[in-house]
Amino acid sequence: MEDNLDGSILDAPKILITPPGPKSLAILKQQEVYETSALNYPKYFKIAIDKAQGSTIVDVDGNVYIDMVTGISVVNLGHNNPYIKKYVETQLNKVWHTLEIPTEIRVMFAKKLLSTLGFKAKLLFTTTGADAVEAGVKIARWVTKRKVIIAFEGSYHGITSGTLGFTGANRFKEFNPIFDSFVAKFPYPYPYRCPFKDCVNDILSLIDYAISNPAYLGGEVAGILVEPVQGEGGYVIPPRGFLKGLREIADKYSIPLIVDEVQTGVGRTGKMWAYQWEGITPDIVCISKSIGEGIPLSMVAYREDFDKLPIGFHLGTYRGNPLGLAAGLATLEFIERFDILSRVQRLGEKVLSELKEEISNPHVGDIRGLGFMIGIELVKGNKDPLSEGVKKAIEESLKRGLLVYKAGRWDNVIRLMPPLTIPEKLLFTGIEILKDILNNV
Numbered sequence: 470m471e472d473n474l475d476g477s478i479l480d481a482p483k484i485l486i487t488p489p490g491p492k493s494l495a496i497l498k499q500q501e502v503y504e505t506s507a508l509n510y511p512k513y514f515k516i517a518i519d520k521a522q523g524s525t526i527v528d529v530d531g532n533v534y535i536d537m538v539t540g541i542s543v544v545n546l547g548h549n550n551p552y553i554k555k556y557v558e559t560q561l562n563k564v565w566h567t568l569e570i571p572t573e574i575r576v577m578f579a580k581k582l583l584s585t586l587g588f589k590a591k592l593l594f595t596t597t598g599a600d601a602v603e604a605g606v607k608i609a610r611w612v613t614k615r616k617v618i619i620a621f622e623g624s625y626h627g628i629t630s631g632t633l634g635f636t637g638a639n640r641f642k643e644f645n646p647i648f649d650s651f652v653a654k655f656p657y658p659y660p661y662r663c664p665f666k667d668c669v670n671d672i673l674s675l676i677d678y679a680i681s682n683p684a685y686l687g688g689e690v691a692g693i694l695v696e697p698v699q700g701e702g703g704y705v706i707p708p709r710g711f712l713k714g715l716r717e718i719a720d721k722y723s724i725p726l727i728v729d730e731v732q733t734g735v736g737r738t739g740k741m742w743a744y745q746w747e748g749i750t751p752d753i754v755c756i757s758k759s760i761g762e763g764i765p766l767s768m769v770a771y772r773e774d775f776d777k778l779p780i781g782f783h784l785g786t787y788r789g790n791p792l793g794l795a796a797g798l799a800t801l802e803f804i805e806r807f808d809i810l811s812r813v814q815r816l817g818e819k820v821l822s823e824l825k826e827e828i829s830n831p832h833v834g835d836i837r838g839l840g841f842m843i844g845i846e847l848v849k850g851n852k853d854p855l856s857e858g859v860k861k862a863i864e865e866s867l868k869r870g871l872l873v874y875k876a877g878r879w880d881n882v883i884r885l886m887p888p889l890t891i892p893e894k895l896l897f898t899g900i901e902i903l904k905d906i907l908n909n910v
């Protein structure tokens with residue numbers, strides 16, 4: 470299968486003019502005139518994109534970049550992947566919008582997706598990642614007739630008025646002080662910054678204690694909502710046993726375990742679903758981002774025996790878009806056909822050990838990863854976060870033709886999320902660039 474599955478431009482990166490070039494600048498300026506001052510990503514990536522192929526992106530000035538951002542873990546099989554494109558084009562010639570009225574592609578997708586989960590489930594389509602979380606929590610509350618949701622510090626589940634309550638970072642709450650407040654937050658096991666003696670078991674004991682005392686939490690618990698690896702929170706990988714422990718607590722108190730796989734799912738960690746690393750099955754799974762490969766598609770999968778939801782329980786005009794469903798079916802087939810999961814496990818480990826062995830910089834506090842979720846945490850002395858260093862690394866990488874991004878509670882983690890299909894040559898060229906920046910700049 471190696472080694473250009475996604476149709477990348479293999480001689481990337483190519484920098485013809487230091488970005489932002491004049492054409493990019495002109496378009497960025499126009500964007501500022503027409504769009505909100507709240508734009509985020511153009512502040513980090515000062516380019517305008519002309520086109521993209523596989524793991525490479527071309528800006529309007531002709532510069533070619535290696536993409537390790539994938540639109541925040543969305544275009545996991547590479548931009549314009551020919552396999553996905555064929556399915557989408559076929560659907561494009563049939564029908565684009567049908568509400569919930571079934572199409573062949575809709576049932577084919579549903580059957581295929583459900584076959585990957587490891588438990589008997591039903592699907593409810595939603596419109597975004599946050600909407601999938603809203604729906605997942607709503608189902609848990611409906612089924613249990615309880616209110617309180619257990620969530621975790623450092624988590625990110627979206628910024629709608631509902632999900633903002635489950636999301637850890639307070640900075641988003643400044644913009645919208647009205648959010649779901651039937652939420653109890655607990656620490657998330659963060660091996661690099663763990664204040665406990667036993668990071669997993671101490672936290673699990675605390676949660677168990679709190680649930681067994683409903684007065685402590687202000688009500689009975691309707692669901693435990695967790696990311697198997699924290700994404701926006703800094704690619705924090707909890708030690709093995711955490712998810713399993715949550716599963717045991719959930720069973721003990723008959724509480725649905727809601728796993729948010731919006732960022733970790735569809736092969737990103739080297740398993741189809743990150744919860745499969747722990748050999749557990751959740752009760753509810755929230756899915757979005759890479760399942761549609763850039764065509765918005767999201768859904769919540771929940772235990773079949775929870776399926777007593779009334780008609781119209783959750784609505785949304787765009788749920789289950791046929792083009793997204795075509796992309797989704799192609800995505801699941803592609804991962805299977807080209808054995809993408811073992812590729813991600815193998816190359817993820819190789820990248821991680823290369824970074825660990827070959828980066829020597831006192832500001833690199835921790836290097837961690839699972840599959841193609843790789844984080845490099847930058848610190849000053851005493852583990853104080855060094856967010857300026859991350860900003861500088863993103864800027865310097867861009868200049869050299871590599872796109873990387875940030876994550877973390879303090880924006881101090883360099884986040885690598887390359888396409889799962891990235892040709893090895895491009896993967897290790899990109900890693901070379903980053904190593905050089907971290908070792909020398």
Ligand SMILES: Cc1ncc(COP(=O)(O)O)c(C=O)c1O
Nearest residue numbers: 597598599625626627700731732
């Ligand atoms: C784990 C997780 N859940 C939910 C969301 C929200 O998804 P969306 O931005 O599509 O609403 C994100 C987005 O980054 C995410 O990483």
